[in-house]
Amino acid sequence: MDGNQRAQTLIDTVADTVANTVANAETRARDHALRANVAAKSIPAEKTLAHLEKTLAHLDKGAGAQILRIDANTAFGGLDALVTRRLMELGFLPGAQLTVVGFGLLGRDPIAVRLGGTKFALRRAEANKIIVAPSLKSALL
Numbered sequence: 208m209d210g211n212q213r214a215q216t217l218i219d220t221v222a223d224t225v226a227n228t229v230a231n232a233e234t235r236a237r238d239h240a241l242r243a244n245v246a247a248k249s250i251p252a253e254k255t256l257a258h259l260e261k262t263l264a265h266l267d268k269g270a271g272a273q274i275l276r277i278d279a280n281t282a283f284g285g286l287d288a289l290v291t292r293r294l295m296e297l298g299f300l301p302g303a304q305l306t307v308v309g310f311g312l313l314g315r316d317p318i319a320v321r322l323g324g325t326k327f328a329l330r331r332a333e334a335n336k337i338i339v340a341p342s343l344k345s346a347l348l
Contacts, residue, residue: 218262226308259341264318264334266307270337274303290333300338 209333218341260275277299283290299305299322308319329337 227296256262260338261341262335263305263307263320263329263339264331266339266341268307268309271304271342273303273342274299274301275338275340276301277336278338280332281337282335290337294333294336297327298325302343305339 218300261274264274277291278296279287279291281287303322305320305322308321309317311317316331318331318334319328320334321327
């Protein structure tokens with residue numbers, strides 16, 4: 208096997224690994240979304256905070272919330288589906304709990320949120336895609 212063949216074999220192996228990693232992430236995101244959807248359906252509508260839904264961009268600093276869904280945003284044009292997929296891959300899935308940590312200069316971009324044990328900085332356009340309901344604790348304060 209000459210150098211070109213070895214290089215091509217290496218490239219093919221890396222490409223296969225990347226494809227498998229993406230496929231696994233999509234499967235995990237889909238499974239998590241299905242579990243969250245089943246859990247959400249088992250709760251009577253009058254016992255949820257869905258009537259309080261708003262976008263993540265409209266929450267105050269320190270507010271906790273549960274993600275309800277990710278909506279389309281025309282600001283991303285043809286890339287909207289890719290942005291939605293990326294947010295889901297990062298863990299922004301229906302049922303997930305998050306907390307607004309802070310905002311950028313003068314209360315603008317970015318919006319810092321804690322999801323699980325990870326902090327993320329989102330642009331306002333991305334935050335406007337994420338529809339949330341305040342957590343029970345935040346709603347009572």
